[in-house]
Amino acid sequence: MASSAYATPFNRGIDFSKPVFILLAAILAVLVLFPLFWLLLYAFTDPARQFTLMNFVKLVSDPAMRRSFGLAIGMAALVGVLACAIATPMAWLVARTDLPYARFVRILVTASFVTPPFLGAIAWEILAAPNSGIFNILYRVLFDRPTDDYLFNIYSFAGLVFAIACYTFPYVFTLVANALDRVPSDLEDASAILGAKWLTTLSRVTLPMVVPAMLAGALIAILQALTMFGSPAILALPAGFHVITTKIWSLFQFPPKLELAAAAAIPLLILTILLLRGQKWILGRKGYTVLGGKSGAPRVTELGKFKPLALLFVFGILCLTVIFPYAALIKTAFTETIDASISWDSFTLKHLNFVLFDFSATRLALFNTLLLGVLTATVCTAISLVVSYLVARKSVMGAGILGVLATAPVAIPGIVLGVGLFLSYANPTFKLYGTLWILLIAFMTIEMPAGYQQLSSAFQGVHPELEEASRILGASRLKALWQITAPMLRTSVVATWCFVFIGTIRELSATILLTTANTKLVSVIIYDLNESGDLGAISVLGLMLMVVSFFVVYIASKMPLGAGRLQPRG
Amino acid sequence: MWGKRAAIIALTSAVAWSANLAYAQDGYKVTPELIEAARKEGTVVFYTATDVAVAEKLGKTFEEEYPGIKVQVERAGSERVFQRIGQELSTGVYNADVVETSDAVHFQMFKKQSWLASGLPEEVIKEWPKEEYDPDGQFAAYRAHLSVIAYRSDMIKEEDAPKGLADLLDPKWKGKMVKAHPGYSGTIMTATYAISKLLGWEYFEKLGKQEVMQVQSSTEPPKKLAQGERPLEADGNEYNVFRLIDDGVPVKIVYATEGTPLTVGNAAILAKAPHPNAAKLFYSFLFSLKAQQLNSDFGGLRSFHPGVKEKAGRTPLKDIKLLMPDVAGQEAELENIKAKYEEYFGT
CATH class of the missing domain: 3.40.190.10 (Periplasmic binding protein-like II)
Incomplete structure (x- = not known):
């Protein structure tokens, strides 16, 4: 890099890159390699810890296992396609057109983003279970259909894909909308000046520039779907089929088959690595620097006569992902049973009372959840920021390994990671089981890839020219990062913090193996209550969790960051 | 005292x-x-x-x-x-x-x-x-508790209700039943083994074709009845049904003519x-x-x-034909029970 030649003679600050690199490498190695080591050890040994490949032979020869793999991959791919199909047009409409209520739409998308998928799945059970689902009851009443007829069945493969896509499309939306906010108008202006119609400009100039963001988002959505446990456990099992995660979970049933479970995670690991490689290959071919030192305001397309249609599309999506599910949760929270009609007679505070006063776990679980969410988000974002900086600017030899380490946990399904972490830290040496520390470690490991992916894709969009200017003027690398790059990436950093915070609130599959009486979390309580079918209490708890999370995300978005705030352009 | x-x-x-x-x-x-x-x-x-x-x-x-x-x-x-x-x-x-x-x-x-x-x-x-x-x-x-058949008495008439396990195979119950899972519930594991001994695995093979809604815990089927999601449970805890009856939910228990598994x-x-x-x-x-x-x-x-x-109002145990648990037999058969169950029910 040209900058270092100029920077050295003026370098007044000490460059902490090397020690920071070593420290981070050590932290990430412990976080990631420890559970991975256990995972591999179990996958390639028998219960006596002798080397064997039998686990994989069993895996491949079991038709039920093959079926669960096929279904999971199909499901994840469809979720990715559906998420892109919903999110990309929506993001463009919101960021680049004169669509009314665009701010409001963004807030509602955030709402579906903050919603844990398992809560969404439960809400959709209330809405679209074949017999007791509200939509199906309405359908029978309105069209005078027989009592066993139904319109929707959420307990099906299609229902599962739909319910997961509802809560993963915001990954694509947020990234694409952020990218569109940043795409400079110069190129689009050039295209328009050269006589291209708006559609041509859109398809030839604007869209290609947001492809990296869309791919990154789709990748997160696919990986989320692939490793998700809660929604399939709630929707796929009643339908009578397994996906990989629920299959792995079933291997922990008595008598547990840890070796087979570990082996079943290996193909998932390989698949993920392939996906990430693919993404790199696509992105590697073109330069996508979109945020430089200078650019004009984003262009706004006028929708004209398409405005009502666009509004209808956006509103329809928001109804399905946010408005209907929350309406269902609110109704269930305040009526006796889920099929009770809405009237003053059926209004009750019974569930609220139960959750607030009778149910002893509520307060502790809320406190633990928020504490862990904030801690994980802060630590993870800080580490991700420095790691993605070191990787993007290749400032230290071997920085790439940090990126690999930070991304690796994405491939491990939460439930398997839970076991790996349990084996790693719940032994007489560490004795972390039963403390919040093991959960913090778990969340950091699980959320590191999301944080890193977010920030590294943001770094790919920032040209080093401003940093180089700062370094020429004598700032050290980390000072330049803090004073120049971080404020420029403010939106991404805040978004990452929120991603991670929300990620911890959504987490269920690793958590379920690691919590104890004193380290209960809201997600686990909700899962337990679902097991006993108490939908009223779930609704109250879920709504409480959402109100608090929204508040935290709101505060986070108002936080100043770095040396100064980047004012919005235009 | x-x-x-x-x-x-x-x-x-x-x-x-x-x-x-x-x-x-x-x-x-x-x-x-x-x-x-x-x-x-x-x-x-x-x-x-x-x-x-x-x-x-x-x-x-x-x-x-x-x-x-x-x-x-x-x-x-x-x-x-x-x-x-x-x-x-x-x-x-x-x-x-x-x-x-x-x-x-x-x-x-x-x-x-x-x-x-x-x-x-x-x-x-x-x-x-x-x-x-x-x-x-x-x-x-x-x-101790039983794993029982139960139904919503406001949705199914008493004379139409199944009397035993074999009645559940009637095509008219297709898509109407909910049942818990032996891999998750100790109660259902015990019951599945007892019933497979009594009626053979063909029974479950046929039941698996009835589009049964599969839940996990044996406390869950009674709650699905209460929600009205399904009118009939193929198995589930007797005690949760008792509690529903005490709460006034229109549910009735059937003690199968073939026998009811005890856990x-x-x-x-x-x-x-x-x-x-x-x-x-x-x-x-x-x-x-x-x-x-x-x-x-x-x-x-x-x-x-x-x-x-x-x-x-509760039928005393002595008046119910019971299928007693066989712990040793069940322990030896665990893997087989789970494999067979997955074969017939998909999970």
């Missing part, structure tokens, strides 16, 4: 009493010293698979009886309790004092691992049928209990008439205590 009861029992059931003498110990008594020592420990941790409302109520009753000792109730499904105990004890974490699940196989496993303490309360030795406690005194049957829920003190005296006191309370009567009245559970009076 207990002394008087014991005297009556000693006189009236002399035969059973002398048979029990073969077991060297007479069971431990609740002495003032034990209560004092328990009070010093202050807490007892109870890992249980009984419905949370029932278990919490039991804990409160104990706290009233012995002020100064707190009961910490940790409720989860049987297999989850088992998994947690396994995780904790094998990694040297000793949290639990008393454990209770509805899968009898668990206690064989615990015993093999030497995780259980020996010594039963006096009342168990005196009152319980001999086959309902461990000959080495490491665990005893704390509760025994054992309880034990852990060898490395952190509060050994409180554990002993609480353990003996679990088997007291008061606790057992509470389980029956409030929880709808069945008891082996001969003094327990069941609520009017």
Whole structure:
């Protein structure tokens, strides 16, 4: 890099890159390699810890296992396609057109983003279970259909894909909308000046520039779907089929088959690595620097006569992902049973009372959840920021390994990671089981890839020219990062913090193996209550969790960051 | 009170009493010293698979009886309790004092691992049928319950309702049933084994073609009935149905003509209990008439205590054709049961 030649003679600050690199490498190695080591050890040994490949032979020869793999991959791919199909047009409409209520739409998308998928799945059970689902009851009443007829069945493969896509499309939306906010108008202006119609400009100039963001988002959505446990456990099992995660979970049933479970995670690991490689290959071919030192305001397309249609599309999506599910949760929270009609007679505070006063776990679980969410988000974002900086600017030899380490946990399904972490830290040496520390470690490991992916894709969009200017003027690398790059990436950093915070609130599959009486979390309580079918209490708890999370995300978005705030352009 | 009861029992059931003498110990008594020592420990941790409302109520009753000792109730499904105990004890974490699940196989496993303490309360030795406690005194049957067919009486007429297991195979019930999972629920594991012995696996193969809604815990099918998601349960806890009936939900139980599977829920003190005296006191309370009567009245559970009076309207066990559990046979068949089940039901 040209900058270092100029920077050295003026370098007044000490460059902490090397020690920071070593420290981070050590932290990430412990976080990631420890559970991975256990995972591999179990996958390639028998219960006596002798080397064997039998686990994989069993895996491949079991038709039920093959079926669960096929279904999971199909499901994840469809979720990715559906998420892109919903999110990309929506993001463009919101960021680049004169669509009314665009701010409001963004807030509602955030709402579906903050919603844990398992809560969404439960809400959709209330809405679209074949017999007791509200939509199906309405359908029978309105069209005078027989009592066993139904319109929707959420307990099906299609229902599962739909319910997961509802809560993963915001990954694509947020990234694409952020990218569109940043795409400079110069190129689009050039295209328009050269006589291209708006559609041509859109398809030839604007869209290609947001492809990296869309791919990154789709990748997160696919990986989320692939490793998700809660929604399939709630929707796929009643339908009578397994996906990989629920299959792995079933291997922990008595008598547990840890070796087979570990082996079943290996193909998932390989698949993920392939996906990430693919993404790199696509992105590697073109330069996508979109945020430089200078650019004009984003262009706004006028929708004209398409405005009502666009509004209808956006509103329809928001109804399905946010408005209907929350309406269902609110109704269930305040009526006796889920099929009770809405009237003053059926209004009750019974569930609220139960959750607030009778149910002893509520307060502790809320406190633990928020504490862990904030801690994980802060630590993870800080580490991700420095790691993605070191990787993007290749400032230290071997920085790439940090990126690999930070991304690796994405491939491990939460439930398997839970076991790996349990084996790693719940032994007489560490004795972390039963403390919040093991959960913090778990969340950091699980959320590191999301944080890193977010920030590294943001770094790919920032040209080093401003940093180089700062370094020429004598700032050290980390000072330049803090004073120049971080404020420029403010939106991404805040978004990452929120991603991670929300990620911890959504987490269920690793958590379920690691919590104890004193380290209960809201997600686990909700899962337990679902097991006993108490939908009223779930609704109250879920709504409480959402109100608090929204508040935290709101505060986070108002936080100043770095040396100064980047004012919005235009 | 207990002394008087014991005297009556000693006189009236002399035969059973002398048979029990073969077991060297007479069971431990609740002495003032034990209560004092328990009070010093202050807490007892109870890992249980009984419905949370029932278990919490039991804990409160104990706290009233012995002020100064707190009961910490940790409720989860049987297999989850088992998994947690396994995780904790094998990694040297000793949290639990008393454990209770509805899968009898668990206690064989615990015993093999030497995780259980020996010594039963006096009342168990005196009152319980001999086959309902461990000959080495490491665990005893704390509760029993049935896995039953049940239906919504407002959606299905009594004359149309199934009378037995074979009736569930009628095409008219296709898409109408809900059932729990043997890999998750100890109750259903026991029931599945018993029914497969009785009717063969063809029965499940046919049932699997009926588009059955599959849930996990055996507490869940009754709740799906209450929600109206399905009008008929192929299996599920009897005690949850009793509780629904008490709450006024229009549900009826069918005791199948072929027989109804019985599940025994054992309880034990852990060898490395952190509060050994409180554990002993609480353990003996679990088997007291008061606790057992509470389980029956409030929880709808069945008891082996001969003094327990069941609520009017509930069919007494002696009038039901029961399929008794076979722990040894079931333990040997575990893998096969799960594989077959997945083959026929998909999960």
